[in-house]
Amino acid sequence: MKTTAAVLILVASAGSASAQAPATATAAGCPLEPMKFHACALPKTKTFNPPRTADGRPDMNGYWERAFTSQDIEEHTAGLGTQAGPSLVIDTPDRKIPYQPWALDIKKDIVERFISPMASCFPPGVPRHAIAPASHQILQTPGYVVHLLEYSHAYRIIPTAAGPHVAGPVTLWQGDSRGHWEGNTLVVDVTNSNGLTWFDNAGNFFSDALHVVERFTLVDPDTIHYEARIDDPRVYTRPWTMVSAFTRNTEPGFELLEQACYEGNRAVEGAESVGLTPYPGVTNIRGGGR
Amino acid sequence: MKRLFGAVACIALLSAAPVVAHHSFSAEFDATKPITLKGKLTKMDWVNPHGWLYIDVTEPDGKVVNWAIEAGSPNALLRRGLRQSDFPIGSELIIDGYRSKNGTSTANGTSVKFADGRNFFLGAA
Numbered sequence: 441m442k443t444t445a446a447v448l449i450l451v452a453s454a455g456s457a458s459a460q461a462p463a464t465a466t467a468a469g470c471p472l473e474p475m476k477f478h479a480c481a482l483p484k485t486k487t488f489n490p491p492r493t494a495d496g497r498p499d500m501n502g503y504w505e506r507a508f509t510s511q512d513i514e515e516h517t518a519g520l521g522t523q524a525g526p527s528l529v530i531d532t533p534d535r536k537i538p539y540q541p542w543a544l545d546i547k548k549d550i551v552e553r554f555i556s557p558m559a560s561c562f563p564p565g566v567p568r569h570a571i572a573p574a575s576h577q578i579l580q581t582p583g584y585v586v587h588l589l590e591y592s593h594a595y596r597i598i599p600t601a602a603g604p605h606v607a608g609p610v611t612l613w614q615g616d617s618r619g620h621w622e623g624n625t626l627v628v629d630v631t632n633s634n635g636l637t638w639f640d641n642a643g644n645f646f647s648d649a650l651h652v653v654e655r656f657t658l659v660d661p662d663t664i665h666y667e668a669r670i671d672d673p674r675v676y677t678r679p680w681t682m683v684s685a686f687t688r689n690t691e692p693g694f695e696l697l698e699q700a701c702y703e704g705n706r707a708v709e710g711a712e713s714v715g716l717t718p719y720p721g722v723t724n725i726r727g728g729g730r
Numbered sequence: 731m732k733r734l735f736g737a738v739a740c741i742a743l744l745s746a747a748p749v750v751a752h753h754s755f756s757a758e759f760d761a762t763k764p765i766t767l768k769g770k771l772t773k774m775d776w777v778n779p780h781g782w783l784y785i786d787v788t789e790p791d792g793k794v795v796n797w798a799i800e801a802g803s804p805n806a807l808l809r810r811g812l813r814q815s816d817f818p819i820g821s822e823l824i825i826d827g828y829r830s831k832n833g834t835s836t837a838n839g840t841s842v843k844f845a846d847g848r849n850f851f852l853g854a855a
Contacts (some may be wrong), residue, residue: 707758
């Protein structure tokens with residue numbers, strides 16, 4: 441019987457592009473377009489009294505799906521195996537990333553030169569962790585928020601009562617996260633990035649001077665407003681902000697599965713066969729060393 | 731029966747998360763070179779981060795070429811209801827996809843059709 445059902449699903453969703461679309465166009469009664477969602481959801485967070493954990497924090501425990509993908513955090517049209525999407529940038533006049541001119545030059549052909557870091561199964565880095573592929577899980581315990589990602593078993597352990605960041609020059613794929621609660625919002629300060637990850641598959645980048653301040657806030661029991669303030673004076677002309685959302689995965693019995701990413705990875709081989717090389721970080725591309 | 735298909739489709743779509751690949755296919759595969767391959771399955775690698783199907787395709791001159799076709803991740807295929815056992819060796823398949831830019835007999839698969847008419851989304855997206 442189970443097999444029959446499976447076959448029916450296969451037939452019914454045959455070649456359907458709609459299977460790739462987000463399940464809903466709204467979340468918490470707000471349109472799922474980053475700027476509109478931001479304007480609509482933030483006022484709701486001021487009045488929403490979220491469910492609480494035993495230690496009184498807003499309860500974000502559970503499985504979550506990202507509202508937007510990390511195909512391209514700027515506005516983009518549909519491509520090979522991808523769908524169109526809006527810009528996640530909410531506070532620049534053209535809603536593009538405010539690259540310095542030299543950085544914009546590098547961005548133009550970065551994906552034709554370098555292997556996308558996540559194609560090599562590296563961790564997604566922050567803030568990409570929040571919009572990276574596959575399902576997410578948040579686990580809370582007093583003093584910590586753990587954010588698991590199915591892709592490549594990537595995880596973040598965010599201490600909410602820890603001291604200052606690790607000292608330089610320690611650099612990390614996922615950066616060093618230090619969280620605290622501001623009312624109902626989990627605020628996470630992230631430094632010590634190694635600068636070897638991207639925001640997305642389109643090659644949008646930062647350097648190892650990246651400083652991210654994230655804000656996770658429940659809008660209703662099943663929606664999280666996610667905001668990341670991005671600062672990297674080496675690469676951008678000004679700090680900027682991206683917005684996304686998480687919607688709760690309520691599928692009965694759902695759980696994260698193993699995803700041993702490197703197992704049969706031929707993407708690196710494929711990329712090398714057309715002349716791409718490992719991404720060395722923008723500082724090295726520019727010739728300044730690290 | 732049609733109605734049943736529709737109902738199941740709704741459930742499938744409602745639970746569908748926006749699963750998009752962990753890397754861009756446009757770096758390796760050519761969106762201007764769609765290809766339809768018809769042949770016999772010789773191997774199915776149920777591996778991360780993407781599954782691979784291998785099929786023997788007989789070219790017009792009679793020469794048999796083994797093609798490698800990239801599919802979705804095992805977890806994505808699993809959640810679409812597929813199992814490794816759905817791909818017995820020797821199955822006649824018709825696969826749509828896009829050719830690799832490197833000119834080898836490699837493609838990124840978008841859909842697969844079985845001889846019994848079952849037709850489903852194969853891609854990573």
